[in-house]
Amino acid sequence: MGHKIQLTINGNSAEYEVEPRMLLVHFLRDHVSLTGTHIGCETGICGACTVLLNGEAIKSCMIFAVQADGAEIITIEGLAKDEKLHAVQEGFWEHHGLQCGYCTPGMIISGVQLLKRNSDPSDEEIRHGLVGNLCRCTGYQHIVEAVRYAAKKTNEAATKEG
Amino acid sequence: MxxxxxxxxxxxxxxxxxxxxxxHYVDDIHxxxxxxxxxxxxxxxxxxxxxxxxxxxxxxxxxxxxxxxxxxxxxxxxxxxxxxxxxxxxxxxxxxxxxxxxxxxxxxxxxxxxxxxxxxxxxxxxxxxxxxxPAASDPEAALKSGAPLAHPEFRTNLAFKTEGADISEIFKKADKIVKQKLLNQRLVPxxxxxxxxxxxxxxxxxxxxxxxxxxxxxxxxxxxxxxxxxxxxxxxxxxxxxxxxxxxxxxxxxxxxxxxxxxxxxxxxxxxxxxxxxxxxxTIHGRGQVAEIEMAVKNDGTILGMKYHIVSDLGAYHQLLTPAMPILTGLVLTGSYKIPSVSLSVSGVFTNRMSTDAYRGAGRPEATYMIERMMDRIAQELKLDPVEVRKKNFPKPEEFPFATPMGVVYDSGNYTLALDKCLELIGYQKFRQEQAEARKQGRHIGIGLSCYVEICALGPSPAMPAGGWESATVRLEPTGKVTILTGASPHGQGQETSFAQIAADELGVKLEDIIVVHGDTSIVQYGIGTFGSRATAVGGTAVYEAINKLKAKGKKIAAHNLGVEENAVEWDGSGFAAKGQGKRLSIGEIALAAHLAKMLPQDMEPGLSATHFYEPKNFTFPFGAHAVTVDVDIETGAFKILRYVAVDDCGKVINPMMVDGQVHGGIAQGLGQALYEEAVYDENGQLLTGEFMDYALPRTTHMPWIECDRTETPTPVNPLGVKGVGEAGTIGSTPVFVNAVVDALAPFGIKHIDMPLKPEKIWRAIQAAKRA
CATH class of the missing domain: 3.90.1170.50 (Aldehyde oxidase/xanthine dehydrogenase, a/b hammerhead)
Known part of the structure; x- marks a missing residue:
C-alpha cells in the first residue's frame, strides 16, 4: 500500500511512506504532526488548509501527498524564522486580523503569497488575493489592514537595506 | 501609576x-x-x-x-x-x-x-x-390540512402555539394600518x-x-x-x-x-x-421565521400598536433552545420604539429538516429586521422621512429605565444621539439631495437605516433555562502571578485579553503576569459559557467582583503585616499602603505573606484566592444605528454598496480594537443573510445548499469598508458599565440592506423584497413593478 515520497517540509527533508489516496493535508496533520494547517471543508472552497508548495499557495485538501513528491512545502509552523514572526503574522497580531484563529494559518499563507506577487497591493488587490480564503469571524477588514501593515513593513525594511 | x-x-x-x-483545536489532539x-x-x-x-x-x-x-x-x-x-x-x-x-x-x-x-x-x-x-418541508405548507406529518404520532405539525392579546380596539383608532409579510430565511451558522x-x-x-x-x-x-x-x-x-x-x-x-x-x-x-x-x-441552523405584521399608525408616524404573527420553522427535533427562538424574538419585538400595544402570536412548526436554534443574535435579528423594515414601510405609506418616523417613536434618554410591553426593562439609552451621529457620518441630508439628482439622471441610489436595540448579557437566572450567572476565581500565586479561572468559555472573542485587562487595572499587575484559564471542567469552577453577548458583561463582572473579595482579604493581611488598623490602610493602585506612613505592601508581597501564613490575622485562612458567582439583576440593552448607501443597476438587479456606517453603543468599552472586530464580523454575517445566504430545502426536505459550493458565505470582495464609530452609554446593571457587543453587528445590519435597496427603487413603488437580495429577485421586482 505504501508509496515512497520525499518532501522538504519547513526546511526539513525526509522520506515518507504514504497511502496513495492520502490527502496532503491529512498527511501533514496526522503523519508529520503539523496541525497548524486546518481543515474547513475538504472541497477546496474555504482555504483553511492553504500551504506553500514550491512557493505557490495551494489548498492542501485538493492534492494527494504523493503528488507533492519532491516538493518543498512551507506550512504556518515554518513561517517564523528564528522565533521572529513573518511580517504577515505580525500584521495579523497588530491589527487583530483574527478571532477564533481557525482560518488564520491559511489566510496568512495566502497573504504571504499575495505579497510575493505584489509587494505594494491596493486594498482591492489585497481582497482579490485573499478571495479563496473564508473567514466567518472578522468581516475581513482587519485582515486587509494586517496585510497592508505587512506590505508597508516589508517595503520599509527593503528600502533601508537597499 | x-x-x-x-x-x-x-x-x-x-x-x-x-x-x-x-x-490545539479538537482535531489537533492525538x-x-x-x-x-x-x-x-x-x-x-x-x-x-x-x-x-x-x-x-x-x-x-x-x-x-x-x-x-x-x-x-x-x-x-x-x-x-x-x-x-x-x-x-x-x-x-x-x-x-x-x-x-x-x-x-x-x-x-x-x-x-x-x-x-x-x-x-x-x-x-x-x-x-x-x-x-412523504416529508413536511416548507413550514407554512406543513400547517395546511392534509400536509405530510413530520412526526405522525402528533397528528399535526404544530409543536406549539401562543395566542396574542386582542388589541382590535387600538387598531380602530389608527389613521392607517400598514401590513407586510416578511421572510427571515433559514441560515447555516x-x-x-x-x-x-x-x-x-x-x-x-x-x-x-x-x-x-x-x-x-x-x-x-x-x-x-x-x-x-x-x-x-x-x-x-x-x-x-x-x-x-x-x-x-x-x-x-x-x-x-x-x-x-x-x-x-x-x-x-x-x-x-x-x-x-x-x-x-x-448542526443546528438559525432563523427560519415567516412573519405577518400589522402596524396601527397615526398620520404623523406615531405607532399605536402592532400585531405580529410568527410561523417558526423548528425542524424535526427540539435541540437545546429550539422553541425558545421565536420567544426571544418576542422579547425585543418593539425594538427602539415606544409601541404601547402589542399582540404576538407564534406557531412553532415541525418540519423534516435540521433543527433551528440559536445563531448569532438568536431571535433578536429577526425582531430587529421586522421592526426596522416596518419603520421604512410606515414612512413609505405615510410619505414621511424614515428618520422622522424613527425619532418620533424613540423613548427619550430621561425615560430610562424604560419598560416595554414585552416585559423587559431597557437599562439605559440615548437612541437619538446614536442615530444623529450615524446620519452625520453618512451625510444623510446631502445624500438625499444627491439621490434626487441621480433620479433625474436615471440612477437608482438608496439609503437604508436601522436603529437596533438588543438584549445582551444573558441574563438574570429567572429568565434563563439554566442559570444566567457567571463565575470567576482569581488566585494570587505565591510569586505574585495571577491566575483567573473563568466559567465563560470564550472561543474567539478574546476574553483571555479583556479579562486580563480588567484584572491588570484592578490589581495593578502587568498584563503578562496574568493568565486566564477556561474550558476545562476539572480546572475551572462551574460556569455557564459564552453566548448571548454575555461573556464580558457577566463573566467580566464576576472577575471584577472576585478581585474585590480578594482585595478585601489582602487589605486585612496588609494591615496586620504593617502593624496598623485595617482602616489605616488604603489601596494605592498596586498594593496597600499605611496612610501617611510611607509603608506599603505590594499585592505580590501580600500574596506571599498569605501563602507563607506566618503573619496572618488570627483565624484567617491562608492563601489568596477568591471565587465569585455573579448574578446579573437585569439584561443589558446595547443599541446603535447603522446606515448603508447602495447603487442599484436596474438593468441587472445587481447593486453596489457605496458606504457603510455603524454607530454602536455597547456601554463601556474594554478593548476598542476587539469591539471593532466584533462589529465587523457581526456585520459580515448580517450582510451574508441580507445578500447571499439561504439554506434551501426542496419539497422533499432535501437540503440543496449542503456545501460551501452552494451556500454563499461572504468573501473578502463582498464586504464593504465599514466605518465604525460609537457612543458610550454605560449600563447601570453591572459595575463595569459594559453591555456586550458580540451580536450587535448582525442584529443591526440585516435590515439596512433591504431598506436601502427598496429606497433606491422607490420610484417603482416597490414595497418590499425578501432576503437574500439576489440580483434576479431585485430584477423581477422591478419588472413586476413596471408591468403594474
Whole structure:
C-alpha cells in the first residue's frame, strides 16, 4: 500500500511512506504532526488548509501527498524564522486580523503569497488575493489592514537595506 | 501609576499561538491507540428504516465496530431541550435513529475504525433499507390540512402555539394600518471549525474525558452525564481552542453522548470530526421565521400598536433552545420604539429538516429586521422621512429605565444621539439631495437605516433555562502571578485579553503576569459559557467582583503585616499602603505573606484566592444605528454598496480594537443573510445548499469598508458599565440592506423584497413593478 515520497517540509527533508489516496493535508496533520494547517471543508472552497508548495499557495485538501513528491512545502509552523514572526503574522497580531484563529494559518499563507506577487497591493488587490480564503469571524477588514501593515513593513525594511 | 488598560487597544494575548499554528483545536489532539468514528446519516428527510445490514462493514479490515440505534437507545439517553414553552409537543430524540429517520443528516449508525479513511470507507459498506415517506418541508405548507406529518404520532405539525392579546380596539383608532409579510430565511451558522469530539475512558480512574468544540463545557457536562447516566463528577469536559461557534456550539449534541458511550464500550479513545457536509445537515441552523405584521399608525408616524404573527420553522427535533427562538424574538419585538400595544402570536412548526436554534443574535435579528423594515414601510405609506418616523417613536434618554410591553426593562439609552451621529457620518441630508439628482439622471441610489436595540448579557437566572450567572476565581500565586479561572468559555472573542485587562487595572499587575484559564471542567469552577453577548458583561463582572473579595482579604493581611488598623490602610493602585506612613505592601508581597501564613490575622485562612458567582439583576440593552448607501443597476438587479456606517453603543468599552472586530464580523454575517445566504430545502426536505459550493458565505470582495464609530452609554446593571457587543453587528445590519435597496427603487413603488437580495429577485421586482 505504501508509496515512497520525499518532501522538504519547513526546511526539513525526509522520506515518507504514504497511502496513495492520502490527502496532503491529512498527511501533514496526522503523519508529520503539523496541525497548524486546518481543515474547513475538504472541497477546496474555504482555504483553511492553504500551504506553500514550491512557493505557490495551494489548498492542501485538493492534492494527494504523493503528488507533492519532491516538493518543498512551507506550512504556518515554518513561517517564523528564528522565533521572529513573518511580517504577515505580525500584521495579523497588530491589527487583530483574527478571532477564533481557525482560518488564520491559511489566510496568512495566502497573504504571504499575495505579497510575493505584489509587494505594494491596493486594498482591492489585497481582497482579490485573499478571495479563496473564508473567514466567518472578522468581516475581513482587519485582515486587509494586517496585510497592508505587512506590505508597508516589508517595503520599509527593503528600502533601508537597499 | 501605570496607565489603565481598560479602554486601550491592547493586542490579544491569545494571538501568538494562533498565528504560528501552535494552538490545539479538537482535531489537533492525538491520543495513543485512538480510534476514529464516522456516521452513516439519512439521505432522506423522512424514511422508515426497514433494516440495517452491517456485515460487509464489519468484515472490512480495520473496522472495529458498527453501532446502531437499537444498541444505544437505552445507553445514550435522549438529546435535551432546555426551553420551556407551554404545551410543547416533544418528540423523543434518541441519539441514533431507530425505525425512522426524520431529517436529512439524521444519524443512523456509527462506524468505529483504526483510522479515519477506513471509517468513512466502511460507512459506504453498510446496507440500510430506507423506505422514503412523504416529508413536511416548507413550514407554512406543513400547517395546511392534509400536509405530510413530520412526526405522525402528533397528528399535526404544530409543536406549539401562543395566542396574542386582542388589541382590535387600538387598531380602530389608527389613521392607517400598514401590513407586510416578511421572510427571515433559514441560515447555516458555518463556524470555520466543524464540530468534533474525542472521548477517552480511563477504566482505572473511572473517569471519562470529552474534548468537544463547544461554547458551554459545564452545561454540556451536566447534560451528557444525565444522558449517559454517568456521575457528573467523573466526567471531564475540555474545550480546547474552538474555531468559532456563533450559537451552533451552544448546544448538546447526540455525538457527544454517543462518543462517550463508544469509548467506554471499547475502552479506547475515539475521535469524531464533523465533515463540512455533516455540519450543514446535522448542526443546528438559525432563523427560519415567516412573519405577518400589522402596524396601527397615526398620520404623523406615531405607532399605536402592532400585531405580529410568527410561523417558526423548528425542524424535526427540539435541540437545546429550539422553541425558545421565536420567544426571544418576542422579547425585543418593539425594538427602539415606544409601541404601547402589542399582540404576538407564534406557531412553532415541525418540519423534516435540521433543527433551528440559536445563531448569532438568536431571535433578536429577526425582531430587529421586522421592526426596522416596518419603520421604512410606515414612512413609505405615510410619505414621511424614515428618520422622522424613527425619532418620533424613540423613548427619550430621561425615560430610562424604560419598560416595554414585552416585559423587559431597557437599562439605559440615548437612541437619538446614536442615530444623529450615524446620519452625520453618512451625510444623510446631502445624500438625499444627491439621490434626487441621480433620479433625474436615471440612477437608482438608496439609503437604508436601522436603529437596533438588543438584549445582551444573558441574563438574570429567572429568565434563563439554566442559570444566567457567571463565575470567576482569581488566585494570587505565591510569586505574585495571577491566575483567573473563568466559567465563560470564550472561543474567539478574546476574553483571555479583556479579562486580563480588567484584572491588570484592578490589581495593578502587568498584563503578562496574568493568565486566564477556561474550558476545562476539572480546572475551572462551574460556569455557564459564552453566548448571548454575555461573556464580558457577566463573566467580566464576576472577575471584577472576585478581585474585590480578594482585595478585601489582602487589605486585612496588609494591615496586620504593617502593624496598623485595617482602616489605616488604603489601596494605592498596586498594593496597600499605611496612610501617611510611607509603608506599603505590594499585592505580590501580600500574596506571599498569605501563602507563607506566618503573619496572618488570627483565624484567617491562608492563601489568596477568591471565587465569585455573579448574578446579573437585569439584561443589558446595547443599541446603535447603522446606515448603508447602495447603487442599484436596474438593468441587472445587481447593486453596489457605496458606504457603510455603524454607530454602536455597547456601554463601556474594554478593548476598542476587539469591539471593532466584533462589529465587523457581526456585520459580515448580517450582510451574508441580507445578500447571499439561504439554506434551501426542496419539497422533499432535501437540503440543496449542503456545501460551501452552494451556500454563499461572504468573501473578502463582498464586504464593504465599514466605518465604525460609537457612543458610550454605560449600563447601570453591572459595575463595569459594559453591555456586550458580540451580536450587535448582525442584529443591526440585516435590515439596512433591504431598506436601502427598496429606497433606491422607490420610484417603482416597490414595497418590499425578501432576503437574500439576489440580483434576479431585485430584477423581477422591478419588472413586476413596471408591468403594474
Amino acid at each position: 501605570a496607565q489603565k488598560l481598560v479602554g486601550q487597544r491592547v493586542k490579544r494575548v491569545e494571538d501568538p499561538r494562533l498565528i504560528t499554528g501552535t494552538s 491520543l495513543p491507540g485512538m480510534l476514529y468514528a464516522a456516521f452513516l446519516r439519512s439521505p432522506y428527510a423522512h424514511a422508515r428504516i426497514k433494516s440495517i445490514k452491517a456485515d460487509l462493514a464489519l468484515q472490512h479490515p480495520g473496522v472495529v465496530a458498527v453501532i446502531t440505534g437499537k444498541e444505544t437507545k437505552d445507553k445514550c439517553g435522549t438529546v435535551p431541550c432546555a426551553a420551556a414553552v407551554p404545551d410543547l409537543k416533544r418528540p423523543t430524540h434518541y441519539c441514533l435513529a431507530l425505525d425512522r429517520a426524520y431529517f436529512v443528516g439524521h444519524p443512523v449508525a456509527i462506524v468505529i475504525a483504526n483510522d479515519r479513511y477506513t471509517a468513512r470507507d466502511a460507512v459506504d459498506l453498510i446496507d440500510v433499507d430506507f423506505e422514503p415517506l 458555518c463556524a470555520m471549525e466543524p464540530r468534533g469530539v474525542i472521548a477517552h475512558w480511563l477504566p482505572g480512574e473511572q473517569q471519562l474525558t470529552l474534548w468537544s468544540s463547544t461554547q458551554i463545557p459545564h452545561l454540556m457536562r451536566t447534560q451528557v452525564a444525565l444522558m449517559l447516566g454517568f456521575p457528573e463528577n467523573r466526567l471531564r469536559v475540555i474545550t480546547p481552542e474552538v474555531g468559532g461557534g456563533f450559537g451552533s456550539k451552544l448546544n448538546v449534541y447526540a455525538e457527544e453522548s454517543l462518543l462517550g458511550y463508544v469509548s467506554m464500550k471499547l475502552k479506547k479513545p475515539v475521535k469524531w470530526i464533523e465533515t463540512r457536509r455533516e455540519n450543514f445537515t446535522g
